Amino acid sequence: MSAVRPGILLVLDGWGHAEPGEGNALAAADTPCLDRLRATPAAVLAEASGSAVGLLPGTVGNSEIGHIVIGAGRPVPYDSVLVEERIDDGGLRSHETLGAALDGLAATGGSLHLIGLASDGMIHANVHHLRELLRIAALFAVPAVRIHAITDGRDVADGTAAHHLATVEEYAAEAGVGSIATVIGRGYALDKSGDLALTERAARAIADGTGHRIGEPEEALATGGGGDEWVEPGVVTGADGQPLGPVRDGDVVLFTNFRSDRIQQLADRLYGELAGRGVTFLSLAQYDTEAPIPALVHRADAGGGLADRLAECGVRSVRIAEAEKFEHVTYYLNGRKAGPAPLEEHVRISADGRTDHRAAPEMNIDRVTEAIGAAARRADVPLVVANLANIDVVGHTGDYAATVRAAEHTDRAVAALCRVASGTGRWMLLVGDHGNAEKMLAGAGGVSRPYGGHTTNPVPAVLVPAPGQEAAQPTGTATLADIAPSVLSLLGLGPAPAMTGRALW
CATH class of the missing domain: 3.40.1450.10 (BPG-independent phosphoglycerate mutase, domain B)
Structure with missing residues (x-):
C-alpha cells in the first residue's frame, strides 16, 4: 500500500442549500470563505434526504442518518x-x-x-x-x-x-x-x-x-x-x-x-x-x-463502512465534536458501533453548564477548531474527522438572527481550518449532513412561522485540495453515500466492498 495522503473530513451540521430568499439564514450571513469554496469547480450538491439516504421518499434528512450514510458509503434503511x-x-x-x-x-x-x-x-x-x-x-x-x-x-x-x-x-x-x-x-x-x-x-x-x-x-x-x-x-x-x-x-x-x-x-x-x-x-x-x-x-446493519476500512488498513483517525454532535462523528459514523474503533481517538468538547445558543451562537467552535488543528499537526494521524455543530444547533432554536451569526462563526472557523490544512499538507473535504438553516420560515394557511427543523434540500460538498494538488469537478448526481468512498480515495485507499457510493474526486 502506498503512503496515505492525510486529510480532514469536516461535517458542517445543518449546512443545506437553497436559493437566497426570505428565511435563508445562510444566504444572509457574511460567509466569504464558504462562498469562495462553493464557487470552486470542486464543489457539488449532494442529496441528503429521502430515498437517497435510506429514508421514505420526501422525508427530511437528519443528523443521525446523515452521519450513518456518510460513514457507511451507502444508503441505510432508516428505523x-x-x-x-x-x-x-x-x-x-x-x-x-x-x-x-x-x-x-x-x-x-x-x-x-x-x-x-x-x-x-x-x-x-x-x-x-x-x-x-x-x-x-x-x-x-x-x-x-x-x-x-x-x-x-x-x-x-x-x-x-x-x-x-x-x-x-x-x-x-x-x-x-x-x-x-x-x-x-x-x-x-x-x-x-x-x-x-x-x-x-x-x-x-x-x-x-x-x-x-x-x-x-x-x-x-x-x-x-x-x-x-x-x-x-x-x-x-x-x-x-x-x-x-x-x-x-x-x-x-x-x-x-x-x-x-x-x-x-x-x-x-x-x-x-x-x-x-x-x-x-x-x-x-x-x-x-x-x-x-x-x-x-430492529435496525438495519450499517457496518462495513469507513471506520471498518480504516481499521483494516491500519489508518489512525481522530474524531472531534462538541457534546451535541459527538456521537454523530463516532457512534453513528462508525455504523452504530459503541466505543472507539481500533486506532481511533475521540475528543469530546463539553460546554460548561447549559447554554442559551441564541445568546451564544459561537458555542465552543474555537475549542473545536483548536482541537482539529492540534490533531492535524500530528504526523501519526492521517485522518481527522470533525463536526461543526453551530448552524444546526442554533438553527433549531428558530432564531433567525442568531443562526446568521452561527453561520458567520462557522465561516471564520472554516477559514482557519483551511489555513491549518494548507500548513499541514492536508486536503479537506467539507460536507453538510442535512439542510436546516437555509429554510427558517414555514407556512401554513398563508401564515409564516419561525422554523427550526430540517429540510429536504441538498447539501454542499466541496474538496479543498492539498497544496500542489488540483481537484476535478465532480460529475453526475452526488449523495451522502459518496462521501466515504471519496475520503478513502483521497487517502489513497480503495472502498470497502459494502459501499455502493462512488468517489467524487
Whole structure:
C-alpha cells in the first residue's frame, strides 16, 4: 500500500442549500470563505434526504442518518422506514412480544402507556405511528391507553403543538381507546445533555402524576414560555381531580420514538424505577439504552463502512465534536458501533453548564477548531474527522438572527481550518449532513412561522485540495453515500466492498 495522503473530513451540521430568499439564514450571513469554496469547480450538491439516504421518499434528512450514510458509503434503511414496513405488512399487529404484553393487560385490567414525541417531524418520531398502535390496542381490548405526549417545536415549526395534540386526540377517538395523560416539552423529556434534573421532572409526571395539573391537554401549552420545546410537564386530571394516568404495577410502557438518542435518558430513568414493580417495557424501534428494553422493530446493519476500512488498513483517525454532535462523528459514523474503533481517538468538547445558543451562537467552535488543528499537526494521524455543530444547533432554536451569526462563526472557523490544512499538507473535504438553516420560515394557511427543523434540500460538498494538488469537478448526481468512498480515495485507499457510493474526486 502506498503512503496515505492525510486529510480532514469536516461535517458542517445543518449546512443545506437553497436559493437566497426570505428565511435563508445562510444566504444572509457574511460567509466569504464558504462562498469562495462553493464557487470552486470542486464543489457539488449532494442529496441528503429521502430515498437517497435510506429514508421514505420526501422525508427530511437528519443528523443521525446523515452521519450513518456518510460513514457507511451507502444508503441505510432508516428505523422510520422499517417501522412503516412493519405497519404496512401487518407485522406490528402479529408481533408476538407486543401481543403477549397486550393480552396480559386485557386479562389484568392494566394500562398501556405510550410515550413519545407528538409531531410529524420524522426526525425522532412520527405521530402517525401512534394511530396504528392505538388500533392494535383496541384489537387486543386493552382496557386503558394513557398517552404521554411530548411536544416538539424543534423538528417542526414552533407553535404547532396544539395541532399535533388534536391529531392525537383524533386518533384516540377513531380507535375508541386512549387519552392524553401528560403533556411534556421535549426540552424536559428528550434531554441528552445529561441534565438529569430535566429528565426527572418528565419522569415524575409520567410515573406518578407529579407536575402542573390541567383539566385538558391543551392547557399545558400556556406554560411554554420557551415555545413548544419547553412546555412545563403537565398532568391531566380526571373528573375526580386526580392524575389520569400514573404508571401502576403490572402496566406496559411502550416508547414510540423510532430514534434512540434523545429518548434513552428518560427510558433508562423510568425503567430503573418501574421495572421492579412488574412494569413491562417495550420500544417501537431499537434503542441504545442501558436498560434491556425489547424492540418491536430492529435496525438495519450499517457496518462495513469507513471506520471498518480504516481499521483494516491500519489508518489512525481522530474524531472531534462538541457534546451535541459527538456521537454523530463516532457512534453513528462508525455504523452504530459503541466505543472507539481500533486506532481511533475521540475528543469530546463539553460546554460548561447549559447554554442559551441564541445568546451564544459561537458555542465552543474555537475549542473545536483548536482541537482539529492540534490533531492535524500530528504526523501519526492521517485522518481527522470533525463536526461543526453551530448552524444546526442554533438553527433549531428558530432564531433567525442568531443562526446568521452561527453561520458567520462557522465561516471564520472554516477559514482557519483551511489555513491549518494548507500548513499541514492536508486536503479537506467539507460536507453538510442535512439542510436546516437555509429554510427558517414555514407556512401554513398563508401564515409564516419561525422554523427550526430540517429540510429536504441538498447539501454542499466541496474538496479543498492539498497544496500542489488540483481537484476535478465532480460529475453526475452526488449523495451522502459518496462521501466515504471519496475520503478513502483521497487517502489513497480503495472502498470497502459494502459501499455502493462512488468517489467524487
